[in-house]
Amino acid sequence: GIRHFESGGGALFQAAIFYANENAFGVMDEFRRVAGVAANLQTLSRGINVVGLDSQPSEIVRPWAQLQKRHGVTTVRNFDALNDPENLMFSGKCIVEAGLKHELAISMMEMPPGAEGAHTSAFYLDLLRKVMEAGLPFDSVCFKDASGTSHPRKVFETVAGARKLLGKDTRIVFHTHDTAGTGTLAYMSAIEAGVDQIDLSMAPCSGGTCQPDIITIWHALRGTDWSLDVDINAVIAREERFKEAMKDYPLLPEAGRVEPLIPFFPLPGGALSANTQMLRDNGLMDKYPEIVAAMGEAVAKGGYSPSVTPVSQFYFQQAYNNVMLGPWKEIAEGYGRMVLGYFGKPPIEPDPEVVKLAANQLGLHPAEESPRQRCDRDATKSIAAIRKLLAAEQLPETDENIFIAATCREKGILFLKGQAKAKVPKKTAGSRDGVPAAAPPNAMTVTINNRSYGIEFNSPSTVSVNGAVYSVAVKDGLDYEAIAKTAGLPKEEESAGVSETKAIDSPLAGYIVKLNKKQGDKVAVGETILIVETMGMQVPVNANISGVIVEMLVGKGEALELGQGVARVSTISHASKKTVSHARDGAIKVVGGRMALISPAAGIVLRIYKVPGEAVRVGESFLVLEALKMETPISAIRDGIVDRILVKLGDQVKEGQALAYLAEGGEA
Numbered sequence: 001g002i003r004h005f006e007s008g009g010g011a012l013f014q015a016a017i018f019y020a021n022e023n024a025f026g027v028m029d030e031f032r033r034v035a036g037v038a039a040n041l042q043t044l045s046r047g048i049n050v051v052g053l054d055s056q057p058s059e060i061v062r063p064w065a066q067l068q069k070r071h072g073v074t075t076v077r078n079f080d081a082l083n084d085p086e087n088l089m090f091s092g093k094c095i096v097e098a099g100l101k102h103e104l105a106i107s108m109m110e111m112p113p114g115a116e117g118a119h120t121s122a123f124y125l126d127l128l129r130k131v132m133e134a135g136l137p138f139d140s141v142c143f144k145d146a147s148g149t150s151h152p153r154k155v156f157e158t159v160a161g162a163r164k165l166l167g168k169d170t171r172i173v174f175h176t177h178d179t180a181g182t183g184t185l186a187y188m189s190a191i192e193a194g195v196d197q198i199d200l201s202m203a204p205c206s207g208g209t210c211q212p213d214i215i216t217i218w219h220a221l222r223g224t225d226w227s228l229d230v231d232i233n234a235v236i237a238r239e240e241r242f243k244e245a246m247k248d249y250p251l252l253p254e255a256g257r258v259e260p261l262i263p264f265f266p267l268p269g270g271a272l273s274a275n276t277q278m279l280r281d282n283g284l285m286d287k288y289p290e291i292v293a294a295m296g297e298a299v300a301k302g303g304y305s306p307s308v309t310p311v312s313q314f315y316f317q318q319a320y321n322n323v324m325l326g327p328w329k330e331i332a333e334g335y336g337r338m339v340l341g342y343f344g345k346p347p348i349e350p351d352p353e354v355v356k357l358a359a360n361q362l363g364l365h366p367a368e369e370s371p372r373q374r375c376d377r378d379a380t381k382s383i384a385a386i387r388k389l390l391a392a393e394q395l396p397e398t399d400e401n402i403f404i405a406a407t408c409r410e411k412g413i414l415f416l417k418g419q420a421k422a423k424v425p426k427k428t429a430g431s432r433d434g435v436p437a438a439a440p441p442n443a444m445t446v447t448i449n450n451r452s453y454g455i456e457f458n459s460p461s462t463v464s465v466n467g468a469v470y471s472v473a474v475k476d477g478l479d480y481e482a483i484a485k486t487a488g489l490p491k492e493e494e495s496a497g498v499s500e501t502k503a504i505d506s507p508l509a510g511y512i513v514k515l516n517k518k519q520g521d522k523v524a525v526g527e528t529i530l531i532v533e534t535m536g537m538q539v540p541v542n543a544n545i546s547g548v549i550v551e552m553l554v555g556k557g558e559a560l561e562l563g564q565g566v567a568r569v570s571t572i573s574h575a576s577k578k579t580v581s582h583a584r585d586g587a588i589k590v591v592g593g594r595m596a597l598i599s600p601a602a603g604i605v606l607r608i609y610k611v612p613g614e615a616v617r618v619g620e621s622f623l624v625l626e627a628l629k630m631e632t633p634i635s636a637i638r639d640g641i642v643d644r645i646l647v648k649l650g651d652q653v654k655e656g657q658a659l660a661y662l663a664e665g666g667e668a
Contacts, residue, residue, distance in 0.1 A: 001230035007031040009043030013051040017415045021422040032072030040074045047080035047087040052407035053310040055371035060406045065098035079105035081311040084344030096137045104138040107306035109266040110149035112296035118304040118347035121157035140171035146268030146308045148177035152189040159193035173197040181258035183212040203239045208256040265295030266307040281509030294319035301354045303346025331358045341367035410513045414557040423559045503565040510534030524621035524633030547571040596658040605651045610642045
């Protein structure tokens, strides 16, 4: 008896590409094929963000609606993260023009206790009235409570008020999650107020951060004037099949359980479980209670925008910064751009001091135009720029590829190039009930610097390492000359020192979006090796040693674990004062009877790695200069102790200028 399904859009679009390594448009096509021509297939759209986390220009929003029609969609549920009517108007018109049913969505949530403003039934109904007066066409209206926090009385008043405004013929939908444990009660209130449709889910994914279960609501309606028009025995059978299909996939404990404190930190279901998983991956789960406790203040000072994607992530990022770095010491980029108006107009003016902090830290003025106007002027977001990017990567310039590249950026390009990898976590391969499968013959697991390698000997001349096949030749003993050539290390007679190879481990978990270094590159302390996306932010992983990269252990697009090795670096310990340059070497001169480190170039001091009294070794980076838009680490050419530093951050230094005084040994 079920013919209406959510089949794509929003997080479902991103999940296919980012996690399952499948083309989201192909998933939509297959959904339509399986569901048949009569099914009402619905997708979710984030206003002018469409399926991305950033606003898009008109020339991307319009074809998005057309692509939905092309790939079998019937209805588009369209919401805006700030409930800004202007963001809803254009996207809604594009949906209607594409020949799709437009379901206008108004986002709801409960205010953290003690906070007042914006999220009342009167506010939601006023927003609906404004959209109606503006002439935006729609087929149905959905009140969307992604965090499941709206209390049942407010749900009743909102739906009842909407029914009076819309009349008896317009379809009204209420959508919630069971995160706070009140989903069933909220649905009962919506039904009593005259709602036409509610959204339900199936075990084992129902409940908690997802919707209440079909069977649960069927039971709750027994003995009332309403019922679900379904074959309940068939539903029970389908849920058992779904449980069997999901048996190999671990479900996060917090995803399936009720969180009584969720009204204090309204996070939608997908954001809650995604963020806890990222905290868990980075060994920071112990900070979770503090972070969620800081959410309320982030919501209040941010202007009370609904806690839906991407705003929910902005709230979490700012709460994370407030806990980890100190209250309001660092404004998260997304949060800062939100309070400055770059995603639209929040329901209530954000806190003036936070706006001022955001402007100063991000170097931005408050927005003076709408997000769509700004995006339409941004040449980097244009279809022409996307076509150029696809051409540079030798990728077909189809409508689908243009849209994927525009909304998914680096991850989208990786996927289209076939370089992405599936990241759907599964229970241990071959295991059952926690009992690991036996290793196949001629196979072993080797762990080096906390990085594990699965090695299988396929034949005398080939070996598989973590699934990749390599040719192999084995001989007894160590061929030092061959090893040195392969690693790209300086020869002993050139370096007059002893080489030592060390691993650089990642201090966080995430998804690698950019590699700044490659095998054979020199790297200095503090230089960025790669960029990781974690908790919705892009974070650099920097070197903590100087040397030559002899092996990159990871690739672009890979999932990175906390403590995983990212590169092996060869460092040199010298028995003599002979110079080996890893960056640019600062000369040593006697100035005023003291040994001084002299700058080999002109530039601006970006970073200083040493303090007075600290030892510095030959080849170790002392500071970094920026010259000609490039960062140049300056290294010491002999061992010593820093006696005095003669420059500070931001100083413009000249070639030949003294940077610091050094003392021999420990006699500073």
